[in-house]
Amino acid sequence: MIAPDIEDLRKIAEATRAAFPSPFAGLAADVRLSVEDWPSDNLLDEMEIEDAYNLTGLYEGVALTQRSVDYPDPPSTIFLFRRPILDEWAARGDVTLEALVAHVTVHEFAHHFGWSDSDIARIDEWWT
Secondary structure (H helix, E strand, O other): OOOOOHHHHHHHHHHHHHOOOOOHHHHHOOOEEEEEOOOOHHHHHHOOOOOHHHOOEEEEOOOHHHOEOOEOOOOOEEEEEHHHHHHHHHHHOOOOHHHHHHHHHHHHHHHHOOOOHHHHHHHOHHHO
């Protein structure tokens, strides 16, 4: 069996975004989605994460709740990290790859919408 590749995960993430209800669909439209095998060493150092397997996704940008009309913010990007996601999927054994990628994708978009990790955990027990 061949492990799902970057494009496989990108398709799942894009399908997840396409299923967002209004008004979230419109608010998510301009966010870049990037799937990479691993987070960079510089990113791990910056976030003080020792094990790359502990980072499955990342939102990079200014949350919508923090933006100002006076200052145009650069486009936001959501990164999904394939190898850590595949490792979690294999280790869990109780969830489909589609469900896991969708959860990571939704979690990162929630940061774009201005939600904190604790806000997300209150409505989604997956993250507690």
